[in-house]
Amino acid sequence: MKEYWKDWHFSARWKDIPDSARWNGEWKKFCRLSPNHALRYLWMVHHRSEDGDLGNIIVPDKLCYLHLLSSNAKNTGVLPAGLRRLEMVRCLKLESADGLAASCRELRFMYLLTDHCAMSVKFSSC
Numbered sequence: 543m544k545e546y547w548k549d550w551h552f553s554a555r556w557k558d559i560p561d562s563a564r565w566n567g568e569w570k571k572f573c574r575l576s577p578n579h580a581l582r583y584l585w586m587v588h589h590r591s592e593d594g595d596l597g598n599i600i601v602p603d604k605l606c607y608l609h610l611l612s613s614n615a616k617n618t619g620v621l622p623a624g625l626r627r628l629e630m631v632r633c634l635k636l637e638s639a640d641g642l643a644a645s646c647r648e649l650r651f652m653y654l655l656t657d658h659c660a661m662s663v664k665f666s667s668c
Contacts, residue, residue: 559583572599583607594635595619606648620645629653 556564562578566585579602586609591598594616601608605622609629617638621628625646630636634656642649 556583556585578602581605585609585611587611589613589615591615596621618642622646624648627651631655 556566559582560580562580564583564585565572565575565578565581566587568587569589572584572586577600581602582605584599584601584605584607586599589596589599589610589612591614594614595618596610596613596615597619599608601622603622604624606624606626608621608625608627609631610633611631613630613633614635615630615633616635617640618628618630618636620641623645626648628642628646628649628651630653632655636654636656639652639654642652
């Protein structure tokens with residue numbers, strides 16, 4: 543079987559990604575897990591932040607996919623340097639993505655959906 547999750551130009555099939563490289567579930571459950579340095583794909587529900595950004599999500603620098611369904615974050619803050627795809631859905635308090643370009647040089651796709659509008663951006667390499 544072809545290893546889809548290793549191809550930078552392919553949207554991975556979740557079930558084909560090894561268990562050690564992916565995780566999905568509730569924010570509270572994620573906080574209780576021990577650090578997983580093999581994690582590359584993270585799909586999380588009900589993220590909460592006291593300081594208003596995503597900096598409290600402790601993930602490896604090589605994380606390439608982050609999907610948040612419902613977060614109280616106001617700013618994206620600093621995310622992992624290797625992030626290639628960011629999706630934020632029902633993040634109603636999101637106001638700013640300041641620092642995203644500086645911290646995520648590998649970002650190729652971003653999808654942001656609030657209650658007012660949706661924005662999808664696909665980046666191409668220069």
